[in-house]
Amino acid sequence: MSQTTIDPRSLRAPPRRPLRLSWSDERVRAIVWQVLVVGVIGAIVWWLWSNTVHNLEVRRIATGFGFLGREAGLPIAESLIEYSPTDTYLRALTVGLLNTLKVAVVGIVLATILGTVIGIARLSKNWLLAKIAAVYVEVIRDLPLLLQLLFWYALLQGLPGPRQALNPVQGVFLSNRGLKLPWIEWQDAHSFALIAFLLGAAGTWLYRRAAIAKRMQDGRPRAVWPVAVGAMLVLPVAVWAALGAPWVVDWPALRGFNFRGGLNMSPEYFALLLGLTLYTAGFIAEIVRAGILAVPGGQWEAAQALGLHPGQVLRQIVLPQALRVIVPPMTSQYLNITKNSSLAVAIGYQDIVSIANTTLNQTGQAIEGIAIIMLVYLTISLSISFFMNWYNARIALVER
Amino acid sequence: MQPFGLSFARALGTVALGLGLVLPGLARAQAPAGAANTFDAVKSRGQLVCGVNTGLAGFAQPDSQGVWRGFDAEYCRAIAAAIFGDATKVRFVPTTAQVRFTALQSGEVDVLSRNTTWTLSRDTSLGLDFAATNFFDGQGFMVKTSLGVKSAKELEGATICVQPGTTTEQNLSDWSRANRIKFTPVVIERLEEIVGAYISGRCDAYTTDVSGLAATRSAQPKPDDHLILPEVISKEPLALGVRQGDARFADVVRWTHFLLLSAEEFGVTQANVDKMANDPRPEVKRMFSKDGGLGPMLGLPELWAVNVVKAVGNYGELFDRTLKPIGIQRGPNALWTTGGLQYSPPFR
Ligand SMILES: N[C@@H](CCC(=O)N[C@@H](CS)C(=O)NCC(=O)O)C(=O)O
Numbered sequence: 001m002s003q004t005t006i007d008p009r010s011l012r013a014p015p016r017r018p019l020r021l022s023w024s025d026e027r028v029r030a031i032v033w034q035v036l037v038v039g040v041i042g043a044i045v046w047w048l049w050s051n052t053v054h055n056l057e058v059r060r061i062a063t064g065f066g067f068l069g070r071e072a073g074l075p076i077a078e079s080l081i082e083y084s085p086t087d088t089y090l091r092a093l094t095v096g097l098l099n100t101l102k103v104a105v106v107g108i109v110l111a112t113i114l115g116t117v118i119g120i121a122r123l124s125k126n127w128l129l130a131k132i133a134a135v136y137v138e139v140i141r142d143l144p145l146l147l148q149l150l151f152w153y154a155l156l157q158g159l160p161g162p163r164q165a166l167n168p169v170q171g172v173f174l175s176n177r178g179l180k181l182p183w184i185e186w187q188d189a190h191s192f193a194l195i196a197f198l199l200g201a202a203g204t205w206l207y208r209r210a211a212i213a214k215r216m217q218d219g220r221p222r223a224v225w226p227v228a229v230g231a232m233l234v235l236p237v238a239v240w241a242a243l244g245a246p247w248v249v250d251w252p253a254l255r256g257f258n259f260r261g262g263l264n265m266s267p268e269y270f271a272l273l274l275g276l277t278l279y280t281a282g283f284i285a286e287i288v289r290a291g292i293l294a295v296p297g298g299q300w301e302a303a304q305a306l307g308l309h310p311g312q313v314l315r316q317i318v319l320p321q322a323l324r325v326i327v328p329p330m331t332s333q334y335l336n337i338t339k340n341s342s343l344a345v346a347i348g349y350q351d352i353v354s355i356a357n358t359t360l361n362q363t364g365q366a367i368e369g370i371a372i373i374m375l376v377y378l379t380i381s382l383s384i385s386f387f388m389n390w391y392n393a394r395i396a397l398v399e400r
Numbered sequence: 401m402q403p404f405g406l407s408f409a410r411a412l413g414t415v416a417l418g419l420g421l422v423l424p425g426l427a428r429a430q431a432p433a434g435a436a437n438t439f440d441a442v443k444s445r446g447q448l449v450c451g452v453n454t455g456l457a458g459f460a461q462p463d464s465q466g467v468w469r470g471f472d473a474e475y476c477r478a479i480a481a482a483i484f485g486d487a488t489k490v491r492f493v494p495t496t497a498q499v500r501f502t503a504l505q506s507g508e509v510d511v512l513s514r515n516t517t518w519t520l521s522r523d524t525s526l527g528l529d530f531a532a533t534n535f536f537d538g539q540g541f542m543v544k545t546s547l548g549v550k551s552a553k554e555l556e557g558a559t560i561c562v563q564p565g566t567t568t569e570q571n572l573s574d575w576s577r578a579n580r581i582k583f584t585p586v587v588i589e590r591l592e593e594i595v596g597a598y599i600s601g602r603c604d605a606y607t608t609d610v611s612g613l614a615a616t617r618s619a620q621p622k623p624d625d626h627l628i629l630p631e632v633i634s635k636e637p638l639a640l641g642v643r644q645g646d647a648r649f650a651d652v653v654r655w656t657h658f659l660l661l662s663a664e665e666f667g668v669t670q671a672n673v674d675k676m677a678n679d680p681r682p683e684v685k686r687m688f689s690k691d692g693g694l695g696p697m698l699g700l701p702e703l704w705a706v707n708v709v710k711a712v713g714n715y716g717e718l719f720d721r722t723l724k725p726i727g728i729q730r731g732p733n734a735l736w737t738t739g740g741l742q743y744s745p746p747f748r
Contacts, residue, residue, distance in 0.1 A: 060645065061505065061525070061527040062524075062526075075576075154600075157596070157601070176601050255557065256556060256557040257559065257604045258559060348588035348589075357564070361501060361564070363521075364526035
């Protein structure tokens with residue numbers, strides 16, 4: 001966590017004393033101890049390392065990362081990038097990493113939204129709503145996540161087969177093969193339109209900042225929405241239209257055993273996403289509730305006295321202050337989602353752990369495989385922590 | 401078995417491997433290069449630790465009393481009987497397809513007796529040695545009869561259930577490429593879960609060794625609802641695995657298997673083995689009498705052969721007791737004398 005206030009005493013340096021080579025000198029003692037500790041740890045690490053190398057050699061187990069360039073030969077059901085079993089282990093592991101990110105990122109967004117809604121609902125004056133939210137939180141947090149995942153997966157497997165798929169709207173099919181949705185055939189024009197949208201969003205944000213800064217000076221409000229519509233809607237559509245406005249809908253259709261075409265959400269992914277989201281939302285709800293309760297009641301009353309209606313009070317007065325309490329514990333929930341996503345192996349979603357485990361099994365290189373898994377989780381976790389710390393510092397109370 | 405122990409068990413297995421490789425005391429005790437080897441370790445422990453599968457009818461599955469039953473389980477008992485003269489001195493450790501090699505490498509188990517295919521890469525870079533092929537198999541497909549499919553060639557576009565960390569998974573990729581048949585895999589580690597996915601209709605077909613298909617089929621309430629397709633797409637010599645460089649122990653395991661074959665070849669059974677010490681045939685006499693001298697050459701008691709056959713019967717008896725009831729024929733596992741592949745070198 002970032003330090004926002006600094007004790008001025010810490011800026012004053014202690015008076016310098018000459019270093020005496022004697023055990024009674026505190027600094028000499030400190031240096032000796034530190035050298036000793038580092039030395040012992042270094043020796044242990046070296047000893048463990050040399051043993052490992054020796055044992056691997058004796059057992060003639062292959063070592064090194066050379067296997068990453070070899071053909072994997074493993075089938076992977078869903079992938080964000082082009083993949084076939086003739087690709088290398090490196091590519092297979094990349095597919096696994098992307099699959100982990102796919103479930104973690106979407107899970108974090110959904111769990112945050114759901115958790116916030118439930119957390120607020122728990123504080124609602126509506127008795128029934130508050131009770132339902134409370135029961136939800138209790139039940140969800142008390143059942144092991146793995147059990148919940150298996151439950152959702154079993155439930156999804158209970159859906160009818162593809163030939164009897166539920167077809168609520170044209171082009172939408174729900175069966176034990178997953179959820180099928182119509183999708184457009186993706187072409188370059190769509191990619192460019194997407195880029196235009198992202199640029200537009202960035203532009204809108206910059207404009208909003210400038211508008212607020214100007215308002216601070218002259219007190220005149222400036223509407224942001226015309227710019228937003230122009231940059232985020234008109235611009236992308238114009239780009240798309242200029243490139244020939246391609247629009248071919250890819251309808252899913254039953255051919256042979258399965259549906260072909262369209263967008264697919266597999267039962268494995270769906271069960272994992274659902275399980276992670278519902279589970280983590282239970283914890284996030286409690287964090288949000290605690291955060292809101294931490295804002296003194298006087299703030300509510302003062303805001304209401306100013307004539308703000310309850311929604312405004314929540315959004316403009318209470319939540320911004322609650323965020324300061326909410327963000328730090330939220331970081332660990334985000335880390336939890338990421339780490340818990342490794343339970344994917346139990347229900348056949350091929351995340352990084354699943355693919356690294358298979359790689360490890362086929363190449364026998366357990367140490368390298370585990371090292372890869374650790375590296376991946378460490379990198380993701382540190383990224384989340386850094387981002388959240390940055391965000392936390394940004395919203396921290398600025399004392400004047 | 402333990403419904404939620406899976407990830408945990410794997411994590412433990414991997415940690416055990418890590419520790420086994422990292423910590424000197426633990427690991428060097430089992431290191432094959434030194435004087436201490438698995439054979440001595442097993443003898444001084446007084447128990448064989450045998451890695452079996454997690455529950456496959458006919459091969460290894462605990463019965464209602466928790467006693468492991470099946471072909472692979474009996475092989476564990478046979479090895480224990482050879483070493484200790486007591487077939488009960490075995491601890492069974494269930495291993496999934498994915499953790500089995502880690503379990504062996506880390507010293508968690510002494511021997512793998514669990515539907516493991518002998519391949520070059522496993523024999524070399526995985527640090528294993530295969531002692532003997534005790535079941536010749538091949539990979540097949542099973543579908544529900546109601547699907548109306550009669551051949552694997554009709555599986556274009558199908559969703560296929562497969563266990564990870566198996567040759568099955570790799571053969572499936574090869575086969576689909578060679579035959580230009582596209583498929584969607586569903587890959588789940590636990591046997592129960594993958595079979596569950598097939599039964600629920602999540603997959604159109606389930607693929608594994610034909611013996612495994614037969615075992616799964618026989619365990620269903622209505623086996624006739626499932627059809628094993630005629631195509632066999634690979635060779636799966638299922639072999640007993642030990643740690644690489646563990647030659648003495650590998651010899652014991654290998655010759656226990658050959659003993660079972662030879663006993664069948666010579667008509668030695670659980671019932672008549674006691675009378676074989678005075679058999680007129682020299683080889684039989686050498687194998688089963690008190691002064692044949694073969695056991696000590698392996699580091700085993702003189703009467704090891706009698707103990708083994710008394711405990712589990714000969715190969716044919718063992719097969720008929722465990723695999724015949726689930727509908728598996730001898731096929732290539734018949735003795736060479738009747739046109740099969742099972743063949744033992746001479747006992748001399
Ligand atoms: N023979 C193949 C497949 C072995 C395998 O694991 N087969 C499955 C199905 S027959 C099995 O025994 N599973 C039991 C388990 O995972 O406990 C190999 O060695 O890779």
